[in-house]
Amino acid sequence: MSSGRRFDPLLLVTTMILVSLGIIMVYSASFVIAGQRFGDSYHFLKKQAMAAALGIGLMFFVTKMNYHRWQILALPLLALSGLLLGILILPGLRHEIGGSARWLRFSFLSFQPAELAKLALVIYLARSLTKKEGKMKSFKMGFLPHVIVLGVLFALVLKQPDFGTGIVLAALVFLLLFAAGTRLLFLGSAVLAAVPAFFYLATRAHYRMERLLIYLNPWNDPSNAGFQIIQSFLAFGAGKVFGVGLGDGRQKLFYLPEVHTDFIFSVIGEELGLVGVTVVIGLFVFLIIRGFRACYRAPDLFGTYLALGMTLLIAIQTFLNMGVVMGLLPTKGSTLPFISYGGTSLMISLMAVGILLNISSQGGELRDENHHRRGGDGRASLPGPGSHGSF
Amino acid sequence: MDLKDKKVLVVGLARTGVAAVRFLAGRGARVKVSDAKPAGELGAALKALGGLPVEWELGGHTLPTFLKADLIVVSPGVPMDVEPLAKARAEGIPVMSEVELASRFLRRPLIAITGTNGKTTTTTLIGEMLRACGKSAFVGGNIGNPLIEYVATPQKEEWVVAEISSFQLEGTLKFRPKISALLNITEDHLDRYPNFQEYIRAKGMIFQNQDREDWAVLNADDPLTFQFAHRVECQVILFSAQRPVPVGSFLEKGGISFQGADGKKTRFSLERLKIRGAHNLENLMAAITACMICGCPPEALQGVIDEFPGLEHRLEWVRDMDGVTFFNDSKGTNVGAVVKSLVSFQRPILLIAGGRDKGGDYGPLKRLIAERVKGMALIGEAKEGMDGALGGLTETVKVDTLEDAVHWAFSKAVPGDVVLLSPACSSFDMFENYQERGKRFKSIVYGLEGHEFTGPR
Numbered sequence: 110m111s112s113g114r115r116f117d118p119l120l121l122v123t124t125m126i127l128v129s130l131g132i133i134m135v136y137s138a139s140f141v142i143a144g145q146r147f148g149d150s151y152h153f154l155k156k157q158a159m160a161a162a163l164g165i166g167l168m169f170f171v172t173k174m175n176y177h178r179w180q181i182l183a184l185p186l187l188a189l190s191g192l193l194l195g196i197l198i199l200p201g202l203r204h205e206i207g208g209s210a211r212w213l214r215f216s217f218l219s220f221q222p223a224e225l226a227k228l229a230l231v232i233y234l235a236r237s238l239t240k241k242e243g244k245m246k247s248f249k250m251g252f253l254p255h256v257i258v259l260g261v262l263f264a265l266v267l268k269q270p271d272f273g274t275g276i277v278l279a280a281l282v283f284l285l286l287f288a289a290g291t292r293l294l295f296l297g298s299a300v301l302a303a304v305p306a307f308f309y310l311a312t313r314a315h316y317r318m319e320r321l322l323i324y325l326n327p328w329n330d331p332s333n334a335g336f337q338i339i340q341s342f343l344a345f346g347a348g349k350v351f352g353v354g355l356g357d358g359r360q361k362l363f364y365l366p367e368v369h370t371d372f373i374f375s376v377i378g379e380e381l382g383l384v385g386v387t388v389v390i391g392l393f394v395f396l397i398i399r400g401f402r403a404c405y406r407a408p409d410l411f412g413t414y415l416a417l418g419m420t421l422l423i424a425i426q427t428f429l430n431m432g433v434v435m436g437l438l439p440t441k442g443s444t445l446p447f448i449s450y451g452g453t454s455l456m457i458s459l460m461a462v463g464i465l466l467n468i469s470s471q472g473g474e475l476r477d478e479n480h481h482r483r484g485g486d487g488r489a490s491l492p493g494p495g496s497h498g499s500f
Numbered sequence: 501m502d503l504k505d506k507k508v509l510v511v512g513l514a515r516t517g518v519a520a521v522r523f524l525a526g527r528g529a530r531v532k533v534s535d536a537k538p539a540g541e542l543g544a545a546l547k548a549l550g551g552l553p554v555e556w557e558l559g560g561h562t563l564p565t566f567l568k569a570d571l572i573v574v575s576p577g578v579p580m581d582v583e584p585l586a587k588a589r590a591e592g593i594p595v596m597s598e599v600e601l602a603s604r605f606l607r608r609p610l611i612a613i614t615g616t617n618g619k620t621t622t623t624t625l626i627g628e629m630l631r632a633c634g635k636s637a638f639v640g641g642n643i644g645n646p647l648i649e650y651v652a653t654p655q656k657e658e659w660v661v662a663e664i665s666s667f668q669l670e671g672t673l674k675f676r677p678k679i680s681a682l683l684n685i686t687e688d689h690l691d692r693y694p695n696f697q698e699y700i701r702a703k704g705m706i707f708q709n710q711d712r713e714d715w716a717v718l719n720a721d722d723p724l725t726f727q728f729a730h731r732v733e734c735q736v737i738l739f740s741a742q743r744p745v746p747v748g749s750f751l752e753k754g755g756i757s758f759q760g761a762d763g764k765k766t767r768f769s770l771e772r773l774k775i776r777g778a779h780n781l782e783n784l785m786a787a788i789t790a791c792m793i794c795g796c797p798p799e800a801l802q803g804v805i806d807e808f809p810g811l812e813h814r815l816e817w818v819r820d821m822d823g824v825t826f827f828n829d830s831k832g833t834n835v836g837a838v839v840k841s842l843v844s845f846q847r848p849i850l851l852i853a854g855g856r857d858k859g860g861d862y863g864p865l866k867r868l869i870a871e872r873v874k875g876m877a878l879i880g881e882a883k884e885g886m887d888g889a890l891g892g893l894t895e896t897v898k899v900d901t902l903e904d905a906v907h908w909a910f911s912k913a914v915p916g917d918v919v920l921l922s923p924a925c926s927s928f929d930m931f932e933n934y935q936e937r938g939k940r941f942k943s944i945v946y947g948l949e950g951h952e953f954t955g956p957r
Binding site for chain 1: 721723726727730731744745746747759
């Protein structure tokens with residue numbers, strides 16, 4: 110609180126609207142299944158509301174915490190994430206839900222280490238990129254260490270298996286490295302090198318290839334792999350402009366396992382229509398713009414990278430999720446920040462906002478060009494237009 | 501709707517047209533009939549209408565006839581887009597199908613069943629189930645008696661159950677079933693529809709007037725069908741052979757479960773089920789779902805599940821005798837139908853086939869006969885040809901009569917086997933039609949006594 114400035118109120122309000130909308134939509138998407146499975150149609154609503162309360166508490170705590178302290182926590186958090194992800198895939202402790210092991214369970218609490226890993230990775234990168242300022246052109250210093258960290262985390266989440274999180278982690282690293290001024294040659298070669306690996310991974314697990322192909326034409330296999338995406342299309346179609354009305358959607362007539370988690374955006378499309386979808390996309394775009402604003406105004410390079418990373422964390426997941434739900438990207442597990450059911454994801458997203466709020470509270474007015482830090486080749490540590498221009 | 505002294509044109513005679521003319525004349529309408537066929541081909545229909553004050557236009561349609569009418573009623577056989585109909589519609593003359601006309605006079609709640617396949621079985625099953633629950637029901641529509649015939653009666657039944665074809669659904673405006681069921685949509689009748697989308701649209705017309713007090717029963721496994729779940733105004737209830745559904749019927753632990761909106765689950769056993777084939781399980785689930793909405797007690801439904809023999813001559817259960825089960829599939833007059841029948845059984849089969857060859861290729865039967873058919877008795881003109889094509893695959897005999905075939909098959913059967921008449925040929929060499937062949941088969945089977953009987957070899 111060095112400047113004693115107020116944090117960004119618009120960012121906070123936008124976040125709270127999204128979280129509230131999320132709780133409502135989770136209830137609407139889940140009450141039938143919750144009623145039948147748990148005898149309590151509020152089951153998922155209660156859990157999501159509890160996670161939201163906890164998450165908002167965490168967010169305010171983090172908002173009050175000077176973001177520079179994350180520099181000290183960076184490595185311990187990264188190590189903890191790696192450890193938890195490792196525990197998750199140990200043969201004796203593996204606890205599978207739907208063919209993958211993503212949750213750690215402590216009696217009544219469950220926790221998704223992959224979500225923590227995303228946050229820890231961003232903090233680690235912000236710290237490391239700051240420390241290596243001026244050395245980003247070096248392969249050994251600026252590029253290799255970050256890619257190694259990515260490689261380890263990527264391998265761990267892939268083991269669950271959770272390809273979606275792997276993609277998010279990789280996108281985070283590459284975008285932040287790009288912003289920090291790594292040679293494009295390194296990034297380009299890494300992407301090229303990843304193509305055969307990606308192809309190998311996609312063809313090795315048969316369900317992954319199936320998902321990849323099915324997104325091209327879900328009607329080829331309407332009763333199995335394509336079922337969910339077809340339902341999603343039909344839901345958007347049924348919603349038309351104003352939606353069929355909250356709670357009146359028809360997706361809940363089917364047991365769609367992911368409708369209140371990964372596919373919640375299609376419930377919004379169905380029940381609130383194009384208007385609802387546009388408002389939600391608008392809220393996310395606004396939130397991301399406010400995130401970039403915090404990044405732009407951050408008092409130092411660590412703050413800039415940290416704010417950029419947190420904003421990208423939300424932006425990448427939002428983009429991936431919406432793309433999957435609307436059939437523009439292959440189906441894979443990814444949540445819509447703030448809205449999808451899932452306590453860990455919600456709490457981590459809220460913490461990310463908390464960090465952004467703290468950075469915004471320390472930021473000054475728009476600084477002049479000289480003051481603003483740049484990468485060695487003149488690439489600013491600001492997002493390129495492509496980062497959010499996809500919406 | 502007042503028809504007195506209205507000039508009503510009935511287009512297309514056939515059975516439904518005749519019933520419509522009778523009904524309209526009975527309501528005092530001035531009826532004219534237009535049919536593309538000449539009088540010579542309409543003998544029976546004209547005779548049936550003898551004595552009624554009807555004007556005729558046979559052997560073709562003329563535009564003035566259509567434009568002079570106050571109302572045009574179209575029989576199911578006539579495409580709704582023929583030119584005179586289109587012109588009349590353009591002139592503002594109401595054009596409706598027979599079921600639309602009937603629905604205006606229907607005073608009982610209607611259960612309407614449509615789909616590409618399985619309509620008749622499902623309609624019949626629902627009728628049986630309602631009756632088993634002590635509810636009276638009229639069963640008809642596209643099968644048996646047309647709806648228009650029913651509305652001329654005092655309408656004393658509690659429910660009306662009707663099979664509705666997509667042809668009948670075209671030309672509906674206010675048609676509104678209490679419960680509608682759409683079983684499946686596959687590419688059939690493309691001869692009549694310009695494209696598949698048109699056919700799907702026609703099927704969807706069954707829901708067009710249903711509101712929140714009405715129900716749509718939909719197949720959750722067929723995306724062309726379940727897409728309507730997102731489009732209809734009424735309440736939706738599903739059935740599925742592939743996955744549990746929150747509200748509706750699904751397969752579970754070898755039986756059928758029905759789960760109501762209250763989450764209460766009712767189980768139905770399939771242990772004594774007589775009808776065969778995966779498609780029949782879907783028909784059964786659709787029927788159970790509709791009847792549970794009607795408030796039928798589950799015990800009564802279970803009784804029908806245990807006893808229902810299937811439709812006559814279509815893989816119809818006939819009798820259990822010394823552990824051997826007899827099925828009459830006399831309507832299986834082509835190779836494709838016999839393939840479907842053979843895959844319906846997990847037990848060893850003694851097949852009775854043959855009749856008048858329809859010129860098809862017996863190749864598709866080869867693998868199934870080698871795998872599932874324990875013995876085969878061939879009859880009729882086609883027996884030599886079939887023996888040549890299929891005889892080497894299993895123990896085969898050529899006999900002269902259906903009696904000999906049944907007796908031989910029964911003598912070869914041990915408990916657990918199935919004796920199946922599924923000819924893959926038409927019946928005209930030995931019988932009047934497939935119905936007579938099937939009835940003859942059943943009477944032979946009913947006449948069997950004990951296993952000591954060994955038929956002539």
